[in-house]
Amino acid sequence: MRIAFISFEYPPDTAVGGIATYVNQVAKMMKSRGHDVEVFSASPTRAVSEEYEGLLVHRIHTNNTQAFPKLVLPVFEERHLKDKFDLIESPEYKGDGYEIKRRFSTLPMVVKLHTPTQFIHEINFTYNILLSGSQKLRYILGGLLRGEIRQPYWKQHIWKKDINDIDYQVTAIADQIHTPSISLGDHVSEKWGIPREKIFNVPYPFIPNEKFLEIPIAANPVTKKVTFIGRLEIRKGLVELTKAIPYVCEAVPDVTFTFVGKPIASIVPGMMMDEYIKKNLPGYESKLEFTQAIAPEIPKLLAQADVCVFPSIWENFPNVCLEAMSAGRAIVASKQGGMYDMLSSPEAGLLVDPMQPREIANAIIKLLKDPELRTSLGKAARHKVLQAYNQEKIGGVMEGYYNQLVLKTAR
Structure with a gap:
């Protein structure tokens, strides 16, 4: 298979979090299993296509996560029209593969869940959301005494479905969805109304030091x-x-x-x-x-x-x-x-x-x-x-789901 990983995060230029580690590991893992793999990522300092750790990596010159999905499209399009990919994988976070999937609607796309932006926001504001009833009432009444109509600010931090949320948009148009943890798959299914059976449990591989x-x-x-x-x-x-x-x-x-x-x-x-x-x-x-x-x-x-x-x-x-x-x-x-x-x-x-x-x-x-x-x-x-969580086991699981998707699309 020809596989493209679309990820703003990728070492060393944008090794800012766990997504970079994951994509780096699975890209090398899938290449070791005999697949043709390319990575499309961002860089704050350069635009280049280069061999990095045995992989062809295309770095788009941007440090803007919101701009990346559009900026990566022409670079990907040039490569895809020259030598077609069988499948792309994108994180849900920031919707890196969204514009590519919209442009090439029949190209199979896997979305790998990492943790949606709204979910991170909700967790970070746990102690606002968990205010007691008396604390919430005191806040509202305090506003009324001052002639103010105060909005319940704690509700702003609760994760809910938003059709304008890029994380949701890219997941909604995915042909296949993978979740590292059972819990994340459950949350995404519940919050975004996606049938749980359409979300496959595929843990991250782990290469121990x-x-x-x-x-x-x-x-x-x-x-x-x-x-x-x-x-x-x-x-x-x-x-x-x-x-x-x-x-x-x-x-x-x-x-x-x-x-x-x-x-x-x-x-x-x-x-x-x-x-x-x-x-x-x-x-x-x-x-x-x-x-x-x-x-x-x-x-x-x-x-x-x-x-x-x-x-x-x-x-x-x-x-x-x-x-x-x-x-x-x-x-x-x-x-x-x-x-x-x-x-x-x-x-x-x-x-x-x-x-x-x-x-x-x-x-x-x-x-x-x-x-x-x-x-x-x-x-x-x-x-x-x-x-x-070894590479052989997780690689086999990923490969199985990838093959299933490519064969289904080819029918």
């Missing part, structure tokens, strides 16, 4: 280090984790918490998340460590961790959890989103309600007090990630 696999799994019965890795932001569940920390410290006095990642805004205007955590944990300063590590330092930080905690309010299919699994760590993770898929059936970690601090604390305490459980879950996690 050999340094992760070299980390011994056997738990250290002496140390008590809990590690969070990721951006320090609201949607990663750090507000509730902050509330959980005193319970853990009370039960395990020699525990320490290490936060690895760049601080982003907290729920308090003008306050970054690391400041928020410190401000809300007076007296626990000696238990907290903050660092911004670069990728080569992550294996060492995971090797030092006794428990990894990822209590995201909701997250699609976080790579950091897959890394912790490959490192054989004991993991406490949110049951909302893709980590449920990763750590259940069979059990490979402890899943918690991310909005329940005591539940988060109890799971951390359970693991800190039971080295044997940490070891057994670490073994299960490493086995699961190597068996379920």
